[in-house]
Each structure stands twice: as structure tokens, then as C-alpha cells.
Amino acid sequence: xEIYTVGMDGVDKEKVQRIVYEMSKGSKxxxxxxxxxxxxxxxxxxxxxxxxxxxxxxISHYQKIAxxxxxxxxxxxxxxxxxxxxxxxxxxxxxETLSNPSLKGKPMAVGGMSMISTANYEARRFxxxxxxxxxxxxxxxxxxxxxxxxxxxxxxxxxxTRKVFQNYDSGFMATSLDEAYLxxxxxxxERAITGGEVAEELRTSVxxxxxxxxxxxxxxxxxLAKICSDINKPxxxxxxxxxxxxxxxxxxxxxxxxxxxxxxxxxxVLKDVFGISTxxxxxxxxxxxxxxxxxxxxxxxxxxxxxxGGTNTPQAKLRKSISNERTFSATADEAFFHQxxxxxxxxxxxxxxxxxxxxxxxxxxxxTASFEIxxxxxxxxKYICSSEDILKHASKLLKAEVPVSLRLIGLRMxxxxxxxxxxxxxxxxxxxxxxxxxxxxxxxxMGDNLPLGSxxxxxxxxxxxxxxxxxxxxxxxxxxxxxxxxxQTSGLxxxxxxxxxxxxGIEPCHRPLCNESNDEVEDANMMGNKLKPCxxxxxxxxxxxxxxxSEQFEGSxxxxxxxxxxxxxxxxxxxxxxxxxxxxxxxxxxxxCGVELPLSFLEERQEHSDFHLAERLxxxxxxxxxxxxRFIRKDxxxxxxxxxxxxxxxxxxxxHLPIDxxxxxxxxKN
DNA sequence: GGGTGGCACGCGC
DNA sequence: TTCCAGCGCGTGCCACCC
Numbered sequence: 001x002e003i004y005t006v007g008m009d010g011v012d013k014e015k016v017q018r019i020v021y022e023m024s025k026g027s028k029x030x031x032x033x034x035x036x037x038x039x040x041x042x043x044x045x046x047x048x049x050x051x052x053x054x055x056x057x058x059i060s061h062y063q064k065i066a067x068x069x070x071x072x073x074x075x076x077x078x079x080x081x082x083x084x085x086x087x088x089x090x091x092x093x094x095x096e097t098l099s100n101p102s103l104k105g106k107p108m109a110v111g112g113m114s115m116i117s118t119a120n121y122e123a124r125r126f127x128x129x130x131x132x133x134x135x136x137x138x139x140x141x142x143x144x145x146x147x148x149x150x151x152x153x154x155x156x157x158x159x160x161t162r163k164v165f166q167n168y169d170s171g172f173m174a175t176s177l178d179e180a181y182l183x184x185x186x187x188x189x190e191r192a193i194t195g196g197e198v199a200e201e202l203r204t205s206v207x208x209x210x211x212x213x214x215x216x217x218x219x220x221x222x223x224l225a226k227i228c229s230d231i232n233k234p235x236x237x238x239x240x241x242x243x244x245x246x247x248x249x250x251x252x253x254x255x256x257x258x259x260x261x262x263x264x265x266x267x268x269v270l271k272d273v274f275g276i277s278t279x280x281x282x283x284x285x286x287x288x289x290x291x292x293x294x295x296x297x298x299x300x301x302x303x304x305x306x307x308x309g310g311t312n313t314p315q316a317k318l319r320k321s322i323s324n325e326r327t328f329s330a331t332a333d334e335a336f337f338h339q340x341x342x343x344x345x346x347x348x349x350x351x352x353x354x355x356x357x358x359x360x361x362x363x364x365x366x367x368t369a370s371f372e373i374x375x376x377x378x379x380x381x382k383y384i385c386s387s388e389d390i391l392k393h394a395s396k397l398l399k400a401e402v403p404v405s406l407r408l409i410g411l412r413m414x415x416x417x418x419x420x421x422x423x424x425x426x427x428x429x430x431x432x433x434x435x436x437x438x439x440x441x442x443x444x445x446m447g448d449n450l451p452l453g454s455x456x457x458x459x460x461x462x463x464x465x466x467x468x469x470x471x472x473x474x475x476x477x478x479x480x481x482x483x484x485x486x487x488q489t490s491g492l493x494x495x496x497x498x499x500x501x502x503x504x505g506i507e508p509c510h511r512p513l514c515n516e517s518n519d520e521v522e523d524a525n526m527m528g529n530k531l532k533p534c535x536x537x538x539x540x541x542x543x544x545x546x547x548x549x550s551e552q553f554e555g556s557x558x559x560x561x562x563x564x565x566x567x568x569x570x571x572x573x574x575x576x577x578x579x580x581x582x583x584x585x586x587x588x589x590x591x592x593c594g595v596e597l598p599l600s601f602l603e604e605r606q607e608h609s610d611f612h613l614a615e616r617l618x619x620x621x622x623x624x625x626x627x628x629x630r631f632i633r634k635d636x637x638x639x640x641x642x643x644x645x646x647x648x649x650x651x652x653x654x655x656h657l658p659i660d661x662x663x664x665x666x667x668x669k670n
Numbered sequence: 671g672g673g674t675g676g677c678a679c680g681c682g683c
Numbered sequence: 684t685t686c687c688a689g690c691g692c693g694t695g696c697c698a699c700c701c
Contacts, residue, residue, distance in 0.1 A: 029687055113685045133687045377677055
């Protein structure tokens with residue numbers, strides 16, 4: 001989403017602030033905000049005290065460290081790439097206006113009385129913005145029309161935009177429904193056109209496809225491209241040339257708050273303690289930043305001052321946690337809490353099952369009636385995913401907190417089996433995806449104690465050494481995972497695609513469902529190795545004695561993965577004796593049983609494919625043992641792509657099987 | 671005393 | 684009338700172990 005101040009030019013900010021203050025003051029929310037502010041002031045004071053204690057010798061010492069780091073960072077500057085950040089204008093609101101043209105020109109917001117997701121530009125003129133409660137928005141703008149959120153619509157339009165993005169960068173990174181990064185270096189070169197021309201053309205194409213406008217930023221890296229896309233919003237673009245001087249001039253006066261990762265607290269600390277307001281001042285105060293922040297935080301600040309940002313296509317990471325939380329009217333009713341826990345445990349369990357996840361750390365999140373956030377966690381010996389197990393442990397955690405008046409309960413699961421390269425503490429537990437990608441299903445590793453999980457899952461995406469093969473030095477196990485913001489929306493027949501969802505359940509992602517149907521690959525893709533959508537460059541700061549900060553652009557080598565996926569299809573197709581393929585005929589009819597499920601029935605389709613998969617696994621289990629003995633032949637294991645993280649117990653020395661080996665074995669098995 | 675993992679919390683959107 | 688979300692990740696403290 002665009003920064004909420006966009007479109008608020010001309011707003012009577014004083015009036016807005018006064019109204020928001022009048023409506024909030026005295027409330028528990030307001031009291032909690034005051035408390036948070038007091039905490040922040042205390043932290044600022046602590047930082048000031050530490051700053052005051054620095055001697056000239058300290059400063060001199062840290063200046064040397066900072067100077068060295070600046071040189072190192074400067075050496076990493078890459079001006080060879082052209083990145084484009086595209087951001088749809090007031091996306092949800094614009095989509096709602098498309099489906100209901102009578103809203104055009106009227107102040108409206110998407111959301112409810114408790115919270116607004118997006119406001120159109122007419123509403124923004126009244127000071128209405130995203131993340132504002134609807135009741136305050138109504139006070140600011142009495143004629144405000146509130147439209148409930150309808151994600152299906154937004155997903156549909158998001159998908160249309162992504163088909164356009166695909167034409168410019170097959171490996172584009174979607175960071176949310178309405179934002180994406182594209183590496184347009186190649187297309188600029190191939191067509192001998194400028195980044196600005198690409199942006200212009202892309203925006204026109206998006207409009208033609210969707211009737212929606214978007215804004216774009218073009219720059220040598222993603223951090224700058226995102227800032228640029230915000231400059232001429234709405235329906236505009238800004239190009240920052242790939243030139244060091246241009247970059248340095250651009251960042252010299254750039255307010256630090258514009259940087260992804262520098263939020264309200266960091267901004268205050270940097271301003272109030274060090275007088276840093278612009279990115280350039282980061283460089284001027286580099287010694288104190290190194291003296292008082294952690295090396296990673298200080299390094300980040302310096303990179304910001306130098307206008308550096310991500311230039312490579314980031315590699316995919318596996319999801320780290322999954323959670324559900326619900327807000328309700330504050331209550332101390334323990335029976336109500338229990339029912340909430342039951343609901344949340346079921347939701348969490350269902351989400352985990354969809355993704356084939358087992359976790360061992362369960363975190364209970366509570367928000368008290370006074371808006372205080374508490375988290376309580378437990379790490380278990382076993383990996384769990386059933387709602388019963390989750391509920392059992394969540395109840396124990398909650399029991400230690402009552403009596404308490406709460407307004408929110410949440411459950412989060414982390415420490416997944418995949419995190420340990422598939423080393424499960426309880427090997428009797430299997431996810432379907434683990435089953436598929438482990439030796440149990442593919443015929444490899446059986447009887448050789450190779451852990452379940454990543455090794456085999458990686459093999460699904462390994463590609464031949466003669467292509468752009470990920471190697472030991474480049475990739476870790478997680479790098480092989482299929483990116484959730486996958487871009488394979490266009491160029492595929494509907495019948496060849498299947499929708500799946502990202503971690504939040506809102507990121508659609510077409511995956512190729514090969515005509516020859518490598519169903520194992522498809523289903524494994526669907527249920528395992530799902531990723532979070534790439535963060536928008538947000539970094540996180542935690543202040544204790546020091547801050548720390550790190551850039552966390554995440555993404556994937558989509559091109560490579562796509563090639564890999566395509567190759568999987570081909571390999572699968574060439575394998576003899578394959579089982580009957582599973583796919584959606586004409587995009588709505590199951591090829592196996594004929595049940596009709598339209599594309600929009602996403603969850604139902606997911607469950608349906610799970611059903612067929614489970615059915616198949618059941619059949620296969622009966623012959624599993626025989627197959628294990630038949631297909632484990634160590635002399636067949638040839639490593640084409642060693643993995644960075646080696647499994648000591650693996651007879652392959654932690655090396656992955658090449659993808660063709662995987663399919664050969666699978667086909668033999670059948 | 672150093673290394674490691676668990677936990678609580680900050681942060682961004 | 685309504686009265687401030689939901690989700691995910693990173694960081695660092697601290698207890699525990701060797």
C-alpha cells in the first residue's frame with residue numbers, strides 16, 4: 001500500500017489532528033499510546049545519556065570503523081540494474097469504484113467502523129487514511145461511504161496486473177496485491193528503451209487491462225525505486241537515473257522516514273538524539289551511529305545514506321511462522337476465551353495443514369483491555385499441527401494469565417519441521433508434502449536415515465548443472481522453494497493453472513500444472529514450501545541497549561525456479577508409467593472425478609486436490625516397503641547440485657538428487 | 671565464560 | 684449507534700549447558 005500521506009496535500013492537518021485527539025483522548029487506546037510514547041521518550045533519554053558519555057577518543061575510534069564500512073559499502077554499489085516499483089493507486093478503493101461506478105467522485109473508504117484499509121483520494125482530502133478507525137474517519141468526513149472489504153475482487157484485479165508485469169519481467173516480485181518490483185534491465189536492453197519508457201508503457205498496459213491507474217518508480221535499486229514510485233502518485237512516475245551523483249543528490253535531502261525500515265520510533269530517536277533528519281546526515285553522524293547502535297543497524301543507516309539498496313533478485317525464503325488472531329469486545333469471560341482458543345486452534349491447524357506444516361513453538365498473543373500486548377510461548381518436544389494439540393498447549397499458556405480482561409487473542413506457530421532441514425523430532429509424523437518429497441514417496445533416501453523435508457523438497461526444484469544451476473555457494477536449502485509471489489500468471493492456459501494462496505491467504509499464484517501432469521510436483525508445491533510474500537524492504541528495530549536493523553528484502557529467483565518447474569513438467573511427461581494426472585479441465589472440472597469447482601472456490605479446490613493426493617498416498621503406502629528396497633541404490637545417487645547445508649546422516653553427503661533422478665525413481669515406482 | 675536456544679517484544683505495512 | 688486490525692519477521696536478553 002502506498003504511504004498513507006499520499007494524496008493528503010491540502011489537508012487541514014491541524015483540524016484533523018484536533019478531531020482525532022478529541023475522539024481518542026481518555027480512551028484506553030489513547031492511554032496506551034501515551035504509555036508507549038513515554039516508553040519511547042525514556043529510550044531516547046537513555047540513548048542521549050549514552051551519547052553524552054562518548055569521549056573524543058571513542059568518536060575517533062568509531063569514525064575509523066565507520067569510514068572503513070563506508071568504503072566497503074561503496075564497493076558494493078551496483079548501478080547496472082534498472083528496477084521498477086509499481087504501486088496501484090488506492091487499489092481497493094479503485095476496484096470498488098470500478099464495480100460500483102456510482103462511488104466515483106465521492107469520498108469513500110474500504111473497511112469498517114473499526115478499521116479502514118484504504119481510502120480514495122476524495123476521502124484523503126478530509127484526512128481519512130488507511131489504518132484509521134472508521135468512526136474517526138466518519139467524524140472527519142461525515143459523508144464518507146464505507147465499503148466492506150472484498151478480497152476476491154482485489155485478487156482478481158491483482159492477477160490482471162500481474163499478467164502485465166509478467167511481460168516486462170518474468171521474475172517480478174509481488175510484495176502485496178497492489179505492489180511489485182520488476183527488474184527491467186533486460187527489457188530495456190533488448191528493446192533499447194529507457195526505464196521511463198518501460199514505466200510509461202507498463203502503466204498504460206495496466207490501465208488497458210484493468211481500467212485502474214498505478215504509479216511507478218524507476219531507480220538502480222529497489223529501495224530507491226519504491227521511494228520514487230511515491231513521488232508522483234497518483235497515476236504518475238519518477239525516474240532516478242543510474243548515476244552515482246544523481247543517487248547521492250536524491251538521497252541527500254531525503255527524509256529518513258521515507259526509507260522502508262525507518263518507522264516512527266527510529267525516526268524519533270535519530271532526530272531527537274542525533275539531529276538526523278535526512279539520509280545524508282546519516283553519513284555525517286556515522287561515528288556515533290557505530291558507537292551507539294549495533295553494527296548491523298549502523299551499517300544499514302550508512303547504506304541508506306549512500307543510497308544503496310537491493311539490486312539482485314532476492315532468493316526465496318521459507319515461511320518462519322503462521323498465525324491467527326482475533327479482536328473482540330474486551331471481556332474477562334474465561335468461557336469466551338476458551339471458545340476463542342478453540343476457533344483459533346482450528347483455524348491455525350487448518351492453515352498449517354493446507355501448507356503441510358508441523359511446528360513446535362506455539363505462541364499465545366494477548367491484548368489486554370488496556371491495549372497492552374503480551375506474548376507467551378512454549379516450545380514442544382514434538383512437532384504438532386492438529387487443532388487438539390494446539391488447543392491443549394494454548395489453554396495451558398492462557399491458564400497462567402487469567403484472570404485478565406482481554407480484547408484480542410492470537411495463536412502463532414513457528415519452528416517448523418522444514419526449519420531443521422526436515423529433521424523431525426518425531427519421524428512418525430508426516431506431512432503430505434514431506435511424504436511426497438521424502439524418500440517415502442519418491443523412492444530416494446528410504447532406509448538411509450536421510451531426514452525428511454528439505455533435501456527432498458529441494459530436489460523438486462533442482463535443475464541440471466548445465467543450466468543456471470544453483471550451487472553450493474549460492475543457495476541454501478530454502479532457496480529452492482517456490483516463491484509465493486510467483487508470476488506464472490500469463491502464457492498459460494487456464495486449464496494448466498491452479499490457484500493457490502500465499503501465507504496470508506490473499507496472494508494468488510498460478511502454478512503450472514503440466515499437461516503431462518507431474519502431480520507429485522504440483523501437489524508438493526501446493527502444500528509445502530509456501531512462502532511469505534516478500535516484505536517491502538521493511539527492517540525491524542528493537543531497542544534495548546542498542547538498535548539493530550537489517551534489510552530484509554525477500555524474494556526468489558523466479559526465472560530460475562520457473563525454468564526448474566518447467567523442466568519438472570517435461571521430465572514428468574517423459575517418464576513412463578505415470579499415474580493418471582490430476583488437473584482442472586477447462587479450469588473448473590476435476591480430471592479425476594469430474595467434480596466441478598470454479599476457479600474462485602480456492603479453498604475447496606485445495607481441499608479437493610488434497611483429497612486426491614491423500615487417496616493416492618494411501619494406495620501407495622501399501623506397496624511402499626517393497627519399493628523402498630527396490631529403489632534405494634546408493635550407486636544411483638549422483639549429485640548434480642550440492643546443497644550448502646549438508647545432512648550428516650545422509651549417505652549422499654548431504655548432496656541433493658538431481659531432478660531427473662527424482663522423477664526416474666518415481667516413475668519406476670509406479 | 672562462551673555458545674546456544676527460547677522467549678518477549680519491536681517494527682512495518 | 685458504532686469507538687483503533689491482522690500478520691509476519693528480526694533482534695537481543697537471558698537462562699541454561701558445557
